[in-house]
Amino acid sequence: MTILASQTTFTVGEASTEAVSVNITILPAIGAATGKGRLIHPTLGTYDYEYCPDEWSNIDGDAIITPIWTSSKTLNGTSNTLMMGNIRDVVVEERWTGGLSTSLEMVRILAAFWQNPPDPAIDYVKWYPNYVNANGYKVILTDLELNGQGLNFDFISRQGYVTGTLVLRMRIAGRV
Template sequence: MTILTSQTTFTIGEASTETTSINITILPSIGTASGKGRLIHPALGTYDYAQCPDEWSNIDGDAIIAPIWASSKTLNGASNTLTMGNIRDVVVEERWTGGLSTSLEMVRILAAFWQNPPDPAIDYIEWYPNYINANGYKVILTGLELNGQGLNFDFISRQGYVTGTLVLRMRIAGRM
């Protein structure tokens, strides 16, 4: 009867040190709500909202930055990537709703800010949502709607108020 035996010696080297780093976003404490909202246009001046919006999206204690997910098809399936988002990807909306949602004067001032954008290479509109936090942001006004697309007025507007929903849409370009 044959007996097979095998023996070998191998060297276990020093374990290599592996360092991994990740970015962690530490959210600031939420500042005290102290106002109704403010926009500062470099050419048209400062406008303090007549009333704070009834609804807002993508903003709370700070801008709500969604992560970025991408998927690419490969031969055996897919390659997925998930990374932190950037504040420049955030689109914020403020909405005034209700029967008499706001004054006609406010709509006209917001329309003037929207229709006269500053050159982003030089300056931005400053936005302070002080009804929800104490932060300030550089923004680009990308949309203004009253009762759907565009600015749609009715007979109540002649009395100085607007009915329906007023939506101001902004893209955040950075923090102040």
């Protein structure tokens, strides 16, 4: 039986030490859905939604934070960068849809919260989407629409209800 053996020595060039750190988001356990939603305004008080939204976006067990991707041209091609997003980049929407989507009183209360923003240096409106999770968020109410741009009412509003789609848009400023 033949035994084949080989041995050699080679020089390894010196390399610099590189440290890499990675941020990993560990999501909390999703709290049980226990309500219809709540807003707390620092001066106007607490409002528990009369009706749970029919649709919502960018919120589930927690805020849905999308990663940030950018691409730049270089001399030799392209440089791509992908990084974790920030909760302050998240815009959430709540939508009440259907025939009689909600009451006129609810629209008026949401409009009062939207038209009277607190000073962010002092406090924020607090939002609890307790129809999907048990978390609370500091938010800035950025838009309120009824039937398209602005608040558009019709003859049914005189009866105390609104028709069409009511949309409340908020930017998350942080967690409570």
